[in-house]
Amino acid sequence: MKVERKCKILSKEWLNHDAVQLVLEVGDMVGESFRNPGQFVHVKCGEGLLLRRPISVCSCEENEQGDRLTLVFEVRGEGTEWLSERQVGDTLDVMGLLGNGFPVKPKGRYLLVGGGIGVPPMLGCARTNGGKSTAVLGYRSKDKAILVDEFQADCAKVLLATDDGSMGYHGFVDALVRQELTEDKNYDAVLACGPTPMLRNVAKVADEFGVPCLVSMEERMGCGVGACLVCVCDMKDGTRKHACKDGPVFDSKEVDWDV
Amino acid sequence: MCKLILRPIRDEKPDRSVRPAAPEENLPPVDMSVTLAGMTMKNPVVVASGTFGFGREYGQFYDLSELGGICAKGLTLHRREGNPGPRIAETPMGILNSVGLQNPGVDAFIETELPFLRQYDVKVIANISGNSPEEYGIMCEKLSEAGVDMIEVNISCPNVKAGGLAYGTRPELAAEVTEVAKAHAGKVPVMVKLSPNVTDITEIAKAVEGAGADAVSLINTLRGMRIDINTRRPILKMNTGGLSGPAVLPVAVRMVWEVSNAVKIPVLGMGGISKGEDAAQMMLAGATAVAVGTALFADPYAPLTVRDGLEKIAARQGLSAVSQLTGGVKPW
Numbered sequence: 001m002k003v004e005r006k007c008k009i010l011s012k013e014w015l016n017h018d019a020v021q022l023v024l025e026v027g028d029m030v031g032e033s034f035r036n037p038g039q040f041v042h043v044k045c046g047e048g049l050l051l052r053r054p055i056s057v058c059s060c061e062e063n064e065q066g067d068r069l070t071l072v073f074e075v076r077g078e079g080t081e082w083l084s085e086r087q088v089g090d091t092l093d094v095m096g097l098l099g100n101g102f103p104v105k106p107k108g109r110y111l112l113v114g115g116g117i118g119v120p121p122m123l124g125c126a127r128t129n130g131g132k133s134t135a136v137l138g139y140r141s142k143d144k145a146i147l148v149d150e151f152q153a154d155c156a157k158v159l160l161a162t163d164d165g166s167m168g169y170h171g172f173v174d175a176l177v178r179q180e181l182t183e184d185k186n187y188d189a190v191l192a193c194g195p196t197p198m199l200r201n202v203a204k205v206a207d208e209f210g211v212p213c214l215v216s217m218e219e220r221m222g223c224g225v226g227a228c229l230v231c232v233c234d235m236k237d238g239t240r241k242h243a244c245k246d247g248p249v250f251d252s253k254e255v256d257w258d259v
Numbered sequence: 260m261c262k263l264i265l266r267p268i269r270d271e272k273p274d275r276s277v278r279p280a281a282p283e284e285n286l287p288p289v290d291m292s293v294t295l296a297g298m299t300m301k302n303p304v305v306v307a308s309g310t311f312g313f314g315r316e317y318g319q320f321y322d323l324s325e326l327g328g329i330c331a332k333g334l335t336l337h338r339r340e341g342n343p344g345p346r347i348a349e350t351p352m353g354i355l356n357s358v359g360l361q362n363p364g365v366d367a368f369i370e371t372e373l374p375f376l377r378q379y380d381v382k383v384i385a386n387i388s389g390n391s392p393e394e395y396g397i398m399c400e401k402l403s404e405a406g407v408d409m410i411e412v413n414i415s416c417p418n419v420k421a422g423g424l425a426y427g428t429r430p431e432l433a434a435e436v437t438e439v440a441k442a443h444a445g446k447v448p449v450m451v452k453l454s455p456n457v458t459d460i461t462e463i464a465k466a467v468e469g470a471g472a473d474a475v476s477l478i479n480t481l482r483g484m485r486i487d488i489n490t491r492r493p494i495l496k497m498n499t500g501g502l503s504g505p506a507v508l509p510v511a512v513r514m515v516w517e518v519s520n521a522v523k524i525p526v527l528g529m530g531g532i533s534k535g536e537d538a539a540q541m542m543l544a545g546a547t548a549v550a551v552g553t554a555l556f557a558d559p560y561a562p563l564t565v566r567d568g569l570e571k572i573a574a575r576q577g578l579s580a581v582s583q584l585t586g587g588v589k590p591w
Contacts, residue, residue, distance in 0.1 A: 003320045003559055050504050050557050051349050095559070220345045220494075222354065223556045225319075227312040229332075229358050230347035240340040240361060245316070259343065 003225070005029055007094045009086055010068070015146040019117065020084045021058070021072045029096055030060045030067035036101030037124030038193070038216055038249055041071065042224035044093035045079035053079045054221045054244070056193070057097065058120035058147075059127055069096075072120035072146065098224050099248050102214055104128045108188040111180055111211075112155070113173055113202050115194025116140065119147055121216060125191055126154040134159070134184075136176045138198065142167035174201035181209040189214060192252075203252035213252040219243040234259045286574035291566070293327070293582050295525050295548045296448040296473035298408050300327035300382050303542070303581060304566040307529050307552030308333050308386035308411060308452075309358065313372035314379075320559050325566075328382035330476075330550060331368065333413055335387070336394045338364040348485045348494035353504030353531075354553060355483050357497040360388055360416060365398045369405040382408040386452070388416055392439040399443035410447055412440045412472075415454030415479035416501075427454035427479070430466035437470035448473035450527060453518070455481050455507075460514050461521035468522045476527035476550070477518060478511045504553040507531045512544045519545025519586060533561055535568015542569075542584035 007024040015021050033039075037059070042052040058070040075084045086092065104110065104125050110133040114122040119137050126133050134157040139145045141164045151158045159176045160168030169176055177190065190206040192199055193216035206213035222228035226245025233241050234256040241247065273279070291302040306317075308330035314323050323329065341361025348355040362368075368385070376383045385407040389395040395412060402410055414427035414436055426432045433451070440449050451467040453460055455478040464475050480501025485494045493499070511530025519526045528546025532538050533554035541549045554561035573581045 001319050044557065048352070049349065050352060050354060050553065051347075052557065220347050222347050222356070223310075223316070223559075225316040225559070227316040228310055228347075228356070228556060229312070229341065229361050230344070230356055232341065232344040232346055232361075234343065238340065240343075 025066040033097040038101035039097040041096030056121040074117040113192035115198040118194030138173035290580035303548040307550040310552035324380040353506035355500035357500035384409040386411040396443040403445040434466040434470035441471040450474035453477040516544040543588040
């Protein structure tokens with residue numbers, strides 16, 4: 001199996017001061033290794049940096065002329081800074097698709113929860129599931145909001161929250177999750193991606209309502225395929241799993257939220 | 260007399276904006292096989308312990324039989340969950356890790372991982388760490404009975420509290436562990452993995468040679484630290500970890516050179532190798548074979564790139580066998 005490909009940047013857009021959206025042409029990558037929305041790619045960010053950067057896939061499609069992948073990432077450090085400076089036509093060294101993703105069923109009805117740069121992978125879930133889901137999206141402030149129009153096009157309902165109240169509900173997404181689960185008892189599962197404190201709170205609410213909850217965990221990663229064992233996630237049973245190979249998506253009940 | 264050269268008239272001028280392709284090289288074949296402490300490998304490239312799991316992950320991407328050998332992930336007598344995260348920090352041309360020997364235990368390795376590796380035509384080197392000389396002995400006995408090709412005795416892990424590095428920094432303890440391992444390993448050769456975190460690595464190398472080691476491997480990682488200046492916290496949860504990657508190559512080459520001058524047993528050289536030139540340096544310094552580790556994280560195909568690069572270098576230098584590089588450095 002081929003895991004590493006040279007991929008051309010087809011388009012590049014800045015979604016806000018920090019977030020970049022790239023569309024890549026990735027050969028047969030999607031056909032070869034797509035399992036679920038919420039998988040990630042491992043991207044080489046220049047020669048000076050040894051480690052690749054894991055970036056979750058926003059959406060992807062198979063295509064006879066070459067599969068396409070949409071990535072949205074935030075400039076956080078040297079690696080993502082380098083990546084944000086690439087231009088249309090440049091080539092990236094990409095490993096993927098990696099990880100398990102969210103096992104979204106086309107007929108299921110999901111409450112999709114995204115926080116900040118955890119928002120993009122939830123769009124792939126919304127599209128797989130044909131517009132039946134509800135999205136709860138949280139951002140630090142209005143100027144940080146990304147992909148809102150896309151979610152509105154692909155979801156039955158979109159609820160927005162900002163930490164500073166500049167757009168939508170003033171507060172965190174877990175309050176909106178609580179409100180939604182109170183009003184609507186017909187969700188098959190809550191699927192969430194975002195900062196760990198957000199995931200912990202969302203998992204707690206889902207648990208109170210007895211709704212299954214899957215969370216996508218972010219950890220500092222090495223090899224991306226499960227060989228180096230660095231991207232460790234503590235489990236309730238005392239074992240330590242790895243985000244790249246066992247995840248990044250875990251059942252929230254398995255995760256030890258107290259560490 | 261003047262000879263007239265007729266040039267063909269070309270319709271199109273060559274594109275001078277791109278570099279023309281290099282003329283094809285017709286290189287003679289090179290014998291890539293090497294023998295490390297009686298264990299013959301088809302090429303000198305091994306993957307380093309802790310960077311390749313038990314082969315299953317990278318085995319999805321290429322045939323493991325392409326490799327000379329596989330040093331499996333470090334084993335302990337009982338299952339270990341390893342250290343809390345974060346376990347990795349990127350540094351200039353390197354990484355710090357503090358995995359802390361997470362592994363399923365020696366019995367699980369023998370039961371499920373060894374049969375998987377045995378499907379391939381590749382030498383299997385088991386790597387072991389113990390809390391006491393007795394633990395090393397028990398593991399050697401089990402592994403020798405299970406039939407691995409070599410046992411790498413790790414006395415240099417910087418990321419565990421008990422054993423590990425403590426044995427690797429004191430010659431008398433290193434010798435004791437080696438003796439016990441040898442006594443229980445039967446016919447399986449024993450290679451001792453040395454730590455660079457010592458004042459004089461040749462002292463430890465000589466001590467393990469004296470205790471009967473069949474080979475030494477070096478270097479394990481160098482202890483290091485990285486701090487987040489905003490939170491003022493070390494990036495690694497264990498505060499410190501082991502440095503590897505291209506940044507450590509010159510240190511590794513120097514230590515391999517010193518050790519191979521100090522002992523008669525063969526050396527498996529490692530530390531920062533990511534291309535053929537690096538491996539050639541390591542062999543010239545005295546290594547019989549080389550291991551590739553951290554380079555895998557940037558490029559899963561790195562061991563194959565190193566092997567092919569090494570073959571090309573040997574061929575260009577007119578060598579009939581890659582083993583002719585070993586110890587070939589000409590010091591001033």
